[in-house]
Amino acid sequence: MSRLLSRLAAILVLVAVIMGISTYTYLTTPLEIDTKTSEFTITAGSSVRSISEQLTQQGILPDAWRFTLLVRLSGQSKQIKAGSYALSTAPSPLQLLEKLTSGDVTESSITLIEGWTLSQILQSIQKHPDLQNDLGDLAPGHLASILGIPAEVNAEGIFFPDTYHFAKGSKASSVLKRAYGEMQKLLQQEWSAKADNLPVKTPYEALTLASLIEKETGVASDRPMISAVFNNRLKIGMRLQTDPSVIYGLGSQFNGNLTKAHLQTDTPYNTYTRAGLPPSPIAIPSLESIHAALHPADSKALYFVARGDGSSVFSDTLEAHNRAVAKYQR
Template identity: 45%
Template sequence: MKLIFKLLGLLLITTFVTVGFLLWYQYDNFLETPVTSTEDPTIFEIKPGSSIRTVANQLEERGIIAHGILFFAHARLTGSAHKLKAGEYQLTSGMKPDDLLKKFVSGQVLQYQLGIIEGKTFKDIVADIRQHPQIEQTLTDEDYKSIMQKLDAPEGMQPEGWFLPETYHFPRKTTDLQFLQRSYQAMQTYLDKAWQGREQNPHIKTPYEALILASIIEKETGLPEERPLIARVFLNRLEKGMLLQTDPTVIYGMGESYDGNIRKADLRTDTPYNTYTRSGLPPTPIATPSKAAIDAVMHPASGNVLYFVATAPGAASHFSVTLDEHNRAVQQYILNRNKAEKP
């Protein structure tokens, strides 16, 4: 009888050892097996509130891993079961189950992007946001009319010019308001820092005035390296009490009536933005200026230049000190343009 019990005990021990070895072998083999998918890369989403069991089952159902229960067990054994972060993840071939788990715990979610291009108006920026498939649209037309209030900006501030041109990366379901908040804060930060390190100028009294002038420089710039000299032209004109006489401000003031051409009648038609009829800076920026345009206002080139005109379409500008010199440069531009247009 004792022998039977000994044999049964030995059998049970052998069984436990065998089962344990098989489980360990399967578990170890599972951890060393790369994920599989019909797509590379594969996009996998962990929804908010998902448990590790739900995630493991979804991975198995999609054929990414072979055994959801082993992924669940691995997460529990490593203490990661309650550390998974919601979001979209990009999975690539060659990753192993432990790589997936670490990625889910790290929160390295898939990022999308949208660039704000310098020289664009706020209307253009809104259109780009509304067309982006991964930005959650929460703002109505009425909301956009009071967008600066929603961004906790000072009362009365207009949105034009206040969104820093950059390429922004963000996870899916970022809202339109969150995107704008990030860009607005980035512009505030950059403008404040640039203002602190500026060269003093009595005609630019506030950071907002610098932003307005930077927007004009952005629209007037043919070549990036000319920005500081263009800034000097406008600062010199402000110092002498001259009209800025810059076409982009007139175009901005024309609004929807602008058809791609600007005529003498447009230059004579008064609007708050017509710098041919009104002195000083316009009331708001006319576009979103780049960092380089802001820097040009804060650190302009030196010189007595008061005028500039392109030497040819798309070419460098000729900067002049006197009106006579400028008029000759304009005539040369017309000649060069006509030559370029001839077949």
């Protein structure tokens, strides 16, 4: 009897050793995968079992049950991060688990360009292949609800132009929220350091003025002077008479050729027919344009006209302006 028990004990020890070696080998041996095609996405809320089965079907894991058991025994089931992953080298199962729990996801990016309108921003975001379009039908108030801003706030111009990096599969709204937050932060910083005696009374008015400067600027160095013209006009109640605002107000009616009739067509954005700033920004301004709006050049200029090379000629009087127009526009 004792001899039988000794043999059983020896067998059990041998089995345990074999299982230990097999388990160690499984855990530490690189998986046999083709790293050229080993990209996968884990969706939020996926179970450990469904993740293991997905990776098995894609040829990353040899079977689902061992990896499922590994994750559960490790106690890290809830630490696996949703997102897109790419394997540049063949990991071991332990290394794969570490990758999934550390959130080492692949990134993508999108660039919002200064001067873009809200329509252009939304088109770019909705068409991006690495973003989930959760923006809905964009009915009035819907975008404001997503961003958590008052429904009466016009979303035009409120997103900061920059390149935003994100994990593939991220929600489109998350990018917009970041761009909105960045604009609010930088706008407040610029507002707190603004020049004295400006005609704009709120950060939103400054943002609106900055959008006009952005659309009128052909050469970056002209921004402070363009700002001076607009600020000087606002101070004396002179109409801004800026074409980009008129064009924005025309919307789909504008065919690329601004006519005298257009300038005489009254809209809330027609700065030829209405005094003061338009009711909202007309595009997203750069930080440089925001700074220029709040720090105009020390000038009495009231007019400017394009030279034809992107730069502008600035004049203090209508007589001088007419001479510049005759020289560069006729």
